[in-house]
Amino acid sequence: MKPFYFLLISFFILIGCSSSKHNTKDKELDKVYKMMQGSYDSSLQSKVDSSYYDISLEMHPVWKNSGERWLYVEQALTSQKDQPYRVRMYRLLRNDNNEIISEVYTIPNEKQYYGKFKKPKAFKYLTPDYLEKREGCEVIIQKEENGSYTGKTGKSTCLSTMRGASYATSIVVINDNQIISWDRGFDKDGNQVWGAEKGGYIFMKGSLRDLDFGDINLD
DSSP: OOHHHHHHHHHHHHHHHHHHHHHHHHHHHHHHHHHHOEEEEOHHHHHHOTTSOOEEEEEEEEOGGGSSEEEEEEEEEGGGTTSOSEEEEEEEEEOTTSOEEEEEEEOTTGGGGTTGGGOGGGGTTOOGGGOEEOTTOOEEEEEOTTSOEEEEOOSSOEEOOGGGOSEEEEEEEEOSSEEEEEEEEEOTTSOEEEEOSSSOEEEEEGGGGGSOGGGOOOO
16 A cells, blocks of 8 residues: 555544544533433422422523533422522533533523523523623533432532532532432531531432322332
């Protein structure tokens, strides 16, 4: 084989390998993005343990044509779904270390977007430029051997002043039909001042939320 053709073939093989590796990474990022999407609540957990509230969690894609992966997020007591106590935008991407991360953003005039996950076009005139990034609050996500994904914030990088806190932490577990989320606030001495004490909230997706409690074996 002539040297020129050998080099040409080698070049395309290398390009193909690089492209395959890149596509694999994109597929994994898309998988996590899709796994997070949906309507969830913690009603089953609240029936088992009354120290947990029945909370609704809405996570829905917006700006689908932007080429990026954005989620509009609402959390509310299920009995007061029209009054969410937390509204955020999450942006999924890879950082410089090639890790999957979920950046966290707040929305100006957030009340006008309550419940608008049902009408994605409502976000047409809101752009990422108007959002405020919560520096240090990004969640770094990794895949586990059982196929789930786990993530957490830095130990004390996410500053918070809510209820006397100095910083907040988040730990998440992402499965196909379930998200476990444990958000806590700590004071400057490391004492917990808000958030669940026993463990994270267990949010079930879709039809799993509507199963009768008597049909579930939680042992």
